[in-house]
Structures are given as structure tokens and as C-alpha cells.
Amino acid sequence: MADPRNDRHRPENTRPQVFRLDEAGIVVTEAPAPTEEADEIVAPAPPARRRGFSLGAVFWTALGGLASLGIGLAVTRLIEDLFAQTQALGYLGVALAGLLAVSVLAIIGREVAGLMRFSSLDSIRERAVLALATDDRPLAEAVTHDLLGIAKEMPALARARGDLSSHLGAIIDGADLVRLTERTLMAPLDARARQLVSDTAKRVSVVTAVSPRAVVDLLFVLYSAFVLIRRLAELYGGRPGALGMLRLVRHVLSHLAVTGGMAAGDTLVQELVGSGIAARLSARLGEGVVNGLLTARLGLAAIAVTRPLPFTALPAPRVADVAAGLMKKAQEEEVRPQLGSRRAGKAEGE
Amino acid sequence: MAMGLLDEAWIGLRAVADRFEDLAHPTLRLGVTGLARSGKTIFTTALVHALMRGGRLPVFEAMNAGRIAGARLAPQPDDAVPRFPYEDHLASLASARDWPSSTTRISELRLEVSYAPVRGGTRRLTLDLVDYPGEWLLDLPLLDMSYADFSRQALELARAPARLPYAGALLAALGAHPPAAPADESAARELAAIFTAYLAACRGERVGMSLLPPGRFLMPGDLEGSPALTFAPLDLQDGAALPAGSLGAMMERRFQSYKSAVVRPFFRDHFARLDRQIVLVDALSALNAGPAALADLERALDSILVAFRVGRNTLVSALLRPRIEKVLFAATKADHLHRASHDRLEAILRRLVERALARAQEGGARIDVAALAAIRATREAEVSKGGRNIAAIIGTPEAGQEAGGQVFDGSEDVALFPGELPANPDALFAADGAAFRGLASGPDSEADFRFLRFRPPAGIGPAGPLPHIRLDRALQFLLGDRLS
Numbered sequence: 040m041a042d043p044r045n046d047r048h049r050p051e052n053t054r055p056q057v058f059r060l061d062e063a064g065i066v067v068t069e070a071p072a073p074t075e076e077a078d079e080i081v082a083p084a085p086p087a088r089r090r091g092f093s094l095g096a097v098f099w100t101a102l103g104g105l106a107s108l109g110i111g112l113a114v115t116r117l118i119e120d121l122f123a124q125t126q127a128l129g130y131l132g133v134a135l136a137g138l139l140a141v142s143v144l145a146i147i148g149r150e151v152a153g154l155m156r157f158s159s160l161d162s163i164r165e166r167a168v169l170a171l172a173t174d175d176r177p178l179a180e181a182v183t184h185d186l187l188g189i190a191k192e193m194p195a196l197a198r199a200r201g202d203l204s205s206h207l208g209a210i211i212d213g214a215d216l217v218r219l220t221e222r223t224l225m226a227p228l229d230a231r232a233r234q235l236v237s238d239t240a241k242r243v244s245v246v247t248a249v250s251p252r253a254v255v256d257l258l259f260v261l262y263s264a265f266v267l268i269r270r271l272a273e274l275y276g277g278r279p280g281a282l283g284m285l286r287l288v289r290h291v292l293s294h295l296a297v298t299g300g301m302a303a304g305d306t307l308v309q310e311l312v313g314s315g316i317a318a319r320l321s322a323r324l325g326e327g328v329v330n331g332l333l334t335a336r337l338g339l340a341a342i343a344v345t346r347p348l349p350f351t352a353l354p355a356p357r358v359a360d361v362a363a364g365l366m367k368k369a370q371e372e373e374v375r376p377q378l379g380s381r382r383a384g385k386a387e388g389e
Numbered sequence: 390m391a392m393g394l395l396d397e398a399w400i401g402l403r404a405v406a407d408r409f410e411d412l413a414h415p416t417l418r419l420g421v422t423g424l425a426r427s428g429k430t431i432f433t434t435a436l437v438h439a440l441m442r443g444g445r446l447p448v449f450e451a452m453n454a455g456r457i458a459g460a461r462l463a464p465q466p467d468d469a470v471p472r473f474p475y476e477d478h479l480a481s482l483a484s485a486r487d488w489p490s491s492t493t494r495i496s497e498l499r500l501e502v503s504y505a506p507v508r509g510g511t512r513r514l515t516l517d518l519v520d521y522p523g524e525w526l527l528d529l530p531l532l533d534m535s536y537a538d539f540s541r542q543a544l545e546l547a548r549a550p551a552r553l554p555y556a557g558a559l560l561a562a563l564g565a566h567p568p569a570a571p572a573d574e575s576a577a578r579e580l581a582a583i584f585t586a587y588l589a590a591c592r593g594e595r596v597g598m599s600l601l602p603p604g605r606f607l608m609p610g611d612l613e614g615s616p617a618l619t620f621a622p623l624d625l626q627d628g629a630a631l632p633a634g635s636l637g638a639m640m641e642r643r644f645q646s647y648k649s650a651v652v653r654p655f656f657r658d659h660f661a662r663l664d665r666q667i668v669l670v671d672a673l674s675a676l677n678a679g680p681a682a683l684a685d686l687e688r689a690l691d692s693i694l695v696a697f698r699v700g701r702n703t704l705v706s707a708l709l710r711p712r713i714e715k716v717l718f719a720a721t722k723a724d725h726l727h728r729a730s731h732d733r734l735e736a737i738l739r740r741l742v743e744r745a746l747a748r749a750q751e752g753g754a755r756i757d758v759a760a761l762a763a764i765r766a767t768r769e770a771e772v773s774k775g776g777r778n779i780a781a782i783i784g785t786p787e788a789g790q791e792a793g794g795q796v797f798d799g800s801e802d803v804a805l806f807p808g809e810l811p812a813n814p815d816a817l818f819a820a821d822g823a824a825f826r827g828l829a830s831g832p833d834s835e836a837d838f839r840f841l842r843f844r845p846p847a848g849i850g851p852a853g854p855l856p857h858i859r860l861d862r863a864l865q866f867l868l869g870d871r872l873s
Binding site: 052053054055056057058059060064065066067068069202205206209210211212215218219222223352 | 445447448450453454728731759768769770771772773774775777779781783792793795801802803804805806807808809836837838839841858859861862865
């Protein structure tokens with residue numbers, strides 16, 4: 040057009056162009072455009088902890104250094120002594136020391152890998168939350184790719200994985216893609232996680248009810264909770280080593296502290312009624328129900344912490360879901376002694 | 390919307406009857422709304438096909454989870470209305486690779502979907518759909534207008550710069566027939582014919598106007614030639630009364646009977662009782678034509694969407710005058726753009742319907758905006774030329790389409806980069822009408838956008854799934870909660 044002011048907006052490379060597919064001088068790649076990695080998008084970082092010179096760090100560093108020096112010295116002395124005794128014993132000592140070193144390295148490597156995996160799951164969850172909020176397609180695609188990578192090691196998800204990867208080429212918006220991923224990959228895992236929590240809660244309540252000493256059930260509750268957290272983490276793709284477990288337990292407990300109050304709000308009445316009745320019937324049974332409920336709540340917190348995606352498309356499990364069996368069981372058991380006691384009471388009265 | 394008391398009572402009565410019917414057979418009345426050539430027929434066909442045959446619909450949860458047992462066509466409620474020819478449309482898509490020809494009459498379809506709710510069991514949802522010529526929607530704003538209003542608006546539009554080149558014959562004929570002249574049937578016929586020709590010229594691909602009431606002039610259905618359709622706007626003097634027996638008085642009477650005999654029953658029978666609505670908007674054709682076409686589209690959409698009652702239902706309104714509780718605004722033909730531009734197309738649509746969006750939100754209705762293609766006719770590709778990568782689409786342009794100095798024969802695939810949509814949609818709506826250049830404003834090579842019409846994709850069978858873009862998202866939004 041002659042009017043020069045119309046050229047104000049449009050640089051030449053935004054103008055329409057038509058290409059014949061066999062045209063000279065062009066290359067047509069017929070594939071979905073490569074998904075850009077969402078490097079530039081950074082999740083809002085929590086305020087960094089003040090790093091600085093801390094007395095505790097100095098103490099532990101010094102102590103650790105001394106301890107390793109001591110161990111090193113002791114081993115060296117031992118080997119020298121062995122050599123002094125007999126040549127053969129010396130070589131055996133060297134070999135054993137080498138084996139020790141290798142195994143320590145391997146253990147450290149495993150721990151580090153577990154921790155890294157743990158934080159990669161955390162980062163997936165953070166990115167998923169961000170993708171849901173901003174409806175960001177590249178970010179959601181990256182999340183789905185990462186989860187597919189993790190799901191590769193879970194044979195039970197083979198079919199779901201196939202379904203999901205066949206949808207990846209389609210045009211799906213960010214939030215929809217995260218929800219689709221959750222529905223496809225997480226649904227089978229959620230069902231198993233729920234079963235795990237519910238089973239553990241039941242076991243804890245039964246053992247508490249029949250255990251002869253308080254120490255026994257305390258130990259059992261702790262042990263069950265530990266195993267439950269570990270198995271949930273493994274179910275959702277984490278491989279926590281000892282350090283990873285430590286961190287995981289800390290997360291679960293802090294999550295429990297944050298959400299415990301709210302969760303108490305929605306099921307408080309039910310719990311009070313349930314445990315109240317049970318407690319009146321038998322102190323032991325009441326303790327069992329309470330311990331079972333505690334375990335169930337701990338399991339839910341562990342699910343929230345270990346699940347790599349937030350609950351959006353699927354409903355988050357509630358205490359009532361995993362503790363339903365618990366209540367029923369307790370009530371069934373209540374009925375029998377109740378009948379017995381009433382009959383006894385009547386007999387007394389007559 | 391000015392409806393007579395009788396009509397209101399009728400609508401209320403039908404609504405009450407619907408509620409009772411709902412108790413026995415839950416029914417969802419889905420209003421597919423859109424101007425001519427916005428893709429209503431295609432959307433309806435794709436929706437029916439998706440529910441009956443399934444397909445790749447990951448975001449549509451009920452289908453993806455396998456909870457939809459099946460869907461079948463059921464006898465429709467009105468025996469006097471033709472059935473939506475779903476099978477014919479599908480056959481023309483699959484075998485001839487042609488889009489269905491434009492809709493000339495109203496048709497209905499009832500679909501019974503049997504599904505398993507999330508809690509288990511089997512239930513049935515009846516889905517009522519109506520297809521109609523999009524031109525007829527332009528009649529809805531007329532219900533609130535007098536003949537004088539209509540004439541004033543029509544002539545004001547005809548004298549606008551974008552339409553003036555096509556309105557010469559109309560303006561000349563109006564000059565020759567003053568409103569006060571004695572009524573003359575042949576003059577009325579002549580004027581109506583010239584007016585119709587003007588309206589038809591304004592909707593060509595290069596002009597791309599949308600606000601062209603009355604709708605039956607462009608798509609008369611079975612009323613062609615009847616007196617109710619033999620009128621035209623006249624150059625009325627402000628405030629001057631029309632003497633009895635004059636041409637103006639005859640035109641006014643015919644305009645009134647057009648409203649009462651044609652427009653009101655159409656609205657009352659098909660739009661007053663919708664539960665959900667999808668508004669299909671073809672923004673790309675307007676971008677093709679130019680800023681005037683885009684402004685015209687905005688005005689047409691705004692005037693039409695006022696007619697619908699949108700908002701959250703109260704107890705009383707749910708019984709007597711149900712409101713539309715969910716509205717999806719959809720920019721159709723998203724397959725004419727690379728996926729990287731879809732968000733921008735959505736932003737343009739948001740800007741186009743911003744007043745209707747605000748009204749719906751105020752009323753408490755749930756709304757969503759999406760760029761979709763009910764049937765996807767293109768593939769995406771990356772073209773590298775001279776060291777630059779261009780995100781393009783590949784499709785088969787219809788025979789006779791031309792771009793870049795080439796005319797296509799309808800059998801060859803080409804890669805097209807249709808022009809870059811602006812990141813900020815306001816850039817397209819500049820008040821001076823020169824925000825961008827379309828086909829209407831100069832030679833083709835100068836246009837900022839060129840969206841070709843592509844033929845339907847090759848290799849779709851009547852039984853296989855249809856390719857689409859975000860049809861699953863639309864289905865999830867419109868039907869998902871009723872199927873869970």
C-alpha cells in the first residue's frame with residue numbers, strides 16, 4: 040500500500056509466505072516443532088537459608104576430620120602390624136581395607152543418588168504446580184517427560200505410559216496436560232498407596248489392641264510408620280537411602296504439623312465419636328483405633344510428600360478413605376464384648 | 390430481549406415441562422452458536438462422531454477413562470424439523486474430501502449417551518443439538534429494533550468506507566424511492582433484490598463483513614419470495630411520520646411481520662432454553678479481510694450475544710427461565726495456525742468478545758476460551774529457508790485459492806506461514822482502522838495475513854477417529870461435569 044504509516048508495525052519476516060513442498064532452496068521438516076526446554080522459567084525459590092560461618096558446622100567438621108584420621112591411622116597401624124607378623128596376613132589386611140573403601144564409596148554414591156532423585160521428584164512437583172497455575176505448555180511437557188522417565192522403571196505402568204506418550208504429540212494445553220498425566224500415571228499408584236496406608240493402619244490398631252506392653256506397641260508403631268513411609272516413597276518412584284529417609288521423615292513430620300490441624304477439622308467429629316465409643320468399651324481397643332488413625336494420617340502426609348504431582352484431577356485421599364476399614368473393624372470387635380458384657384450385667388441385675 | 394408476554398409464558402411453560410422430563414431422562418441442551426462459516430456444522434459433526442466412535446480425546450476424562458459405554462442417535466423431540474444429516478456430512482468429508490456445503494435450513498439431532506458415573510452403575514444423558522444457518526443469528530438483535538432503527542443502522546453501515554464500494558446501487562435506488570411515495574409492490578421487490586445483492590457482496594472473502602441483517606435475506610430457507618422477506622431499509626427522515634398507504638408504511642409493516650413470524654419463533658423454539666453454549670468465532674477470515682471486517686465481527690458478536698441469558702441459575706430461574714450456566718468461546722480453525730500461535734489467537738478472541746465475557750462472568754456463569762479445530766485439516770512443519778526457521782502448516786488448499794501469486798488446483802500440498810499474530814491483541818484494534826492490512830485494502834502481496842481455505846484431511850474413514858485440535862478440551866468443559 041502506498042501509505043507509509045502502515046509499515047510501522049510489520050517487519051518483513053512476519054509477513055505471510057507460501058512454499059511449495061518441492062520448492063528449491065527450502066527444507067521442510069514435517070514434525071512437531073521441538074519442544075523448547077523450559078530453562079528460563081524458574082520456580083519461585085523459597086527464601087535461602089542464611090549460609091555463613093556456623094559453630095555447629097565447625098564442630099562437626101573438626102570431629103569428622105579427627106574421626107577419619109583416627110580410623111585411617113588405626114587401619115594403617117593394623118596393616119603394618121599384620122605385615123610385621125606375616126607377609127600373607129598383611130596382604131589379606133590390605134585387600135580387606137580396599138574392599139572397605141570401595142564399599143563405603145558405593146554406599147555414599149547410593150545415598151547421593153537417592154537424595155538427588157528425591158530432589159528431582161520435588162522439582163517435578165514444583166514445576167507441575169507452576170504449569171497448572173500458568174497453563175504453560177513447554178513446562179507441562181517437560182514435567183510429563185520427566186515423569187515418563189521415572190515411570191519407565193515401573194512395569195505396572197507400562198500400559199499407562201504407552202497411552203500417555205501417544206498423546207504427547209497432540210495439541211494439549213499446559214494445565215490439561217498435567218491433569219492428563221496425573222490421571223494416567225498416578226491413578227494406579229494412588230490406589231496402591233491407599234491400600235498400603237489402610238493395611239498398615241489396620242495392622243497397627245490390631246497390634247496395639249492385643250500387645251501386652253506399651254513399649255511393644257510404641258516400637259511397633261514406629262517401625263510400621265518407618266516402613267510405610269519407605270514403601271510409599273518407593274511406590275512413587277523415589278529410592279531413599281538412609282539420608283534420604285531421614286530427610287523424608289522430616290518432610291512428612293513438618294507436613295503433618297502444617298496440615299494436621301486442618302485435617303483434624305474435617306474428621307474430628309467422626310474420630311471423637313469413633314474413638315470415644317471404642318475407648319468407653321475398652322481402653323485397649325480405643326488406643327488401637329487412635330494409633331491406627333495416627334498411622335493413617337501419617338501415611339496421608341507421606342503420600343502428599345512423596346507423590347511427584349499435586350492432587351488436582353484426582354481427589355486427594357482423606358482419613359475416612361483409609362481408615363474406613365479401621366472403624367468397621369473396631370466396631371465389629373466392639374459388638375462381641377459389648378453383647379457379652381451386657382448379658383453379664385443383666386445376669387448380675389437379675 | 391423484547392419478547393411478547395405470550396412468548397415469555399410459552400418459554401416458561403416449556404421450561405417447566407423440560408424440568409419434569411429431565412427427572413425421567415436427564416437432558417442437556419447444547420447451543421452451538423456461531424455466525425455463517427464459523428464451523429457450526431463441522432463442530433456438531435465432530436462432536437457426534439467423537440461421542441459415537443470415540444477417538445483420541447485424552448483431555449475428555451469420561452472418554453479417556455472408558456466410562457462412556459456408547460452413544461446412539463435417538464428420535465428427536467420435534468417431528469416437524471429435519472434431522473441433522475450427520476451421516477451425509479461425514480460421507481462428504483471422508484469420501485469426497487469436501488466440507489459440508491453451507492447450512493440452508495434448521496435441523497435437530499438427539500444423542501443418547503450411556504455412561505458409567507464415577508461411582509459406578511450405568512446412566513444415560515440425552516444431548517439435544519440444533520444446527521441452523523449462522524446468518525439467522527443476525528436477526529436476534531432486530532427483536533429490539535423498530536423499523537426506523539433498522540433503517541438507520543443499515544444505511545449507516547452501508548455508507549461506511551469499507552462497504553461504500555458495494556453499496557452504490559442500493560444508495561442510488563433508495564434515492565429514487567422516497568419513503569413517502571405510494572406503496573408499490575414492484576418497487577418493494579426491486580429494492581429488496583438490490584438490498585440482498587448488496588448484503589451478499591459484503592460477505593465475499595475480500596470484504597469479510599459479518600453484521601449483515603436481516604439473516605433470511607442471505608439464507609431465506611423456505612420463505613423465499615414471501616412478503617415478510619420483501620422489504621428493505623429506506624432513507625427515513627428523523628421524526629417524520631410515515632403516511633398510510635406509503636412505501637415506508639408498507640415496509641414497516643413487513644419488517645414487523647418479519648420479526649413476529651420469522652425471528653421470534655426461531656429464537657423462542659431454539660435459543661430460549663439452552664443449558665450450555667459454545668460460541669464459535671472465525672476470527673481468521675476477518676483477519677484475512679482487514680481491520681474493517683474485524684471491527685464488524687466484533688460488533689456483530691456483541692449484538693448477538695446480548696440475546697442470550699447467561700449466568701448462574703437461581704431456584705426460580707432454573708424452573709421458569711433457565712440461564713446458560715457454562716459458555717465456551719472458541720476460536721475455530723486453529724489448524725490454520727502453528728501451535729505456537731494458538732495462545733495469541735485465544736487472546737484475540739478474548740478481545741473480540743470481551744463485553745460478552747464480562748457479562749457472563751458477572752452473571753456467575755463459568756466461561757472458558759479456547760482455540761480449536763473440530764476437524765484438523767493440516768499438519769505442522771518447520772520450513773528452513775536461507776538460515777531461518779519458519780513454523781508453518783501443511784495442507785491441501787481448496788481449488789481456486791490463491792496466495793503469493795500462485796493459484797492452487799486442490800490436489801497439491803503446500804506449506805503456509807500465514808503471518809505472525811501480534812502478541813498484544815489490541816494492536817489489531819487500533820481506532821484509525823489501519824492496524825493491519827487485509828485483502829480488502831490493497832493487492833494480495835501487501836496483506837499482513839493470508840489464511841487459505843484447506844480441504845479436509847486425507848485418509849479419514851467414516852468409522853475411524855477424526856483428527857482435531859482441543860475438541861477434547863471443549864467436550865470436557867461442556868459435558869465433563871454431567872458425565873461424572
